[in-house]
Amino acid sequence: MNHAKDTPARFTPVPTPGTRPFWEGTQAGELRIQVCGHCRALVLYPRPHCPECGAQSLSWVRASGRGRLHSYVVSHVASPWSGGDTPYVIAVVELEEGPRMMSNLVGVPPLPERLQLDMPLEVVFEPRGEVALPLFKPASPRTP
Numbered sequence: 809m810n811h812a813k814d815t816p817a818r819f820t821p822v823p824t825p826g827t828r829p830f831w832e833g834t835q836a837g838e839l840r841i842q843v844c845g846h847c848r849a850l851v852l853y854p855r856p857h858c859p860e861c862g863a864q865s866l867s868w869v870r871a872s873g874r875g876r877l878h879s880y881v882v883s884h885v886a887s888p889w890s891g892g893d894t895p896y897v898i899a900v901v902e903l904e905e906g907p908r909m910m911s912n913l914v915g916v917p918p919l920p921e922r923l924q925l926d927m928p929l930e931v932v933f934e935p936r937g938e939v940a941l942p943l944f945k946p947a948s949p950r951t952p
């Protein structure tokens with residue numbers, strides 16, 4: 809990996825009242841998503857209303873942290889997300905529970921031949937400032 813001398817400052821999310829439970833979860837090593845108390849839809853990203861039925865009865869649950877690689881792009885442009893490291897993988901991860909989220913992949917070379925769609929992934933948390941970023945790495949085998 810290259811690491812530019814004039815590294816862009818790493819992006820650090822700032823929790824808002826609506827996203828604070830999510831970021832408190834990542835700090836605690838949990839990936840949290842919302843569930844609708846009316847229609848049971850699972851929701852990510854954080855929002856005040858259910859996107860399926862409009863109810864305001866969303867609460868937080870812990871997701872397994874496992875998912876699959878739905879889509880990705882290998883970026884060769886340093887960004888605040890990568891902190892200057894290139895190339896890096898921007899991925900859309902489909903969580904086991906259904907919702908999809910964007911993240912970065914770690915623990916795997918950013919090479920198309922190593923990145924197979926539907927490959928199993930699991931979340932890891934990278935401390936950054938007052939939050940921890942949910943990143944994904946190739947999943948280790950499930951323990952029975």
Ligand SMILES: [Zn+2]
Nearest residue numbers: 844847858861
């Ligand atoms: Zn709903």
